[in-house]
Amino acid sequence: MTEENAMSGGGLGLELPGNVRDFTERLPGVIFQFHRGLDGHMHFPYLAGNGTSLPGIDRDALGQDARHMLDRLYDDDYPKLMAAIERSARWRVPIATKFRIRLAHGRTRWVALRAQPEDAQSGVLWYGLMIDITEQMVEEARLRRLSDTDDLTGLANRRKLMVRLAEEISRCNRHGSPLSLMLIDLDHFKRVNDTWGHLQGDQVLIELARLCRKLLREEDTIARLGGEEFAVVLPATPLVRSLPLAERLRHRIGEHPFGIEPGQITVSIGLAEYRPGEPRDVLIERADRCLYAAKHQGRNRVES
């Protein structure tokens, strides 16, 4: 069978436009054969497509050595792709993965790769395709940001906080590192709204978020749980360190003008340190009980 016949649409009577090379070079992606030899050497015996996903990468060089592409992968993505290739070679299962690649002029593109392995005389041969999915990934990241963010303050929202807390708890249980959870609630916020109006109330919430961001570390996740309640996840922080931090935060908030006058805005804070093995909700309940105690004992205070 000639190359043309093989691609001619079989019994459907469809004619391939032009020759196969013209056809493949117009595809909005790349089709390829990828070979890994018994000695581990990798190369692309065949590579065709309009190449939009690979500008700056010399195709002829890839025909000799796949490293010309693999060397451009992001550090995090390289081991992921290597593991996918290894798994596919060992179990003869298809590869379905995606990775980021650095192209000419500092550009980064996301590439989706699908490939089917076959036994080859001197190793494994994959037949596959690569498609540029950068736009889709950018849009996904935008939507994820939206669904993780509190509209008013730009902080993480409750959903995001729960995810981060679960991640940090699992890290604690694995490595035994300390973790604190801080719940912050504005005192008499209803009075603030009633006295200065809801818009000014909103400004207070925005300013409080800014102040927390400024006073806390980059690794700390600050979230607005809703209304006038906030939470902070403090990784690698035992109570002996989070307690003075909470006191400092409370103090700084109390003396901040907030566009009204200093002393009008105060917060109550409940603080709890994670106990290894404890479920997430129990930690939250303990911090919440401390917050309740702080309110009950007169507000503008920290309880742990």
Ligand SMILES: Nc1nc2c(ncn2[C@@H]2O[C@H](COP(=O)(O)OP(=O)(O)OP(=O)(O)O)[C@@H](O)[C@H]2O)c(=O)[nH]1
């Ligand atoms: N401006 C503004 N106010 C909000 C928002 N969300 C909740 N609030 C107000 O926050 C107030 C919360 O009132 P309460 O739950 O009684 O609590 P509080 O007045 O802060 O009293 P304590 O918490 O007991 O000190 C209500 O007046 C809500 O309307 C918001 O997004 N913007």
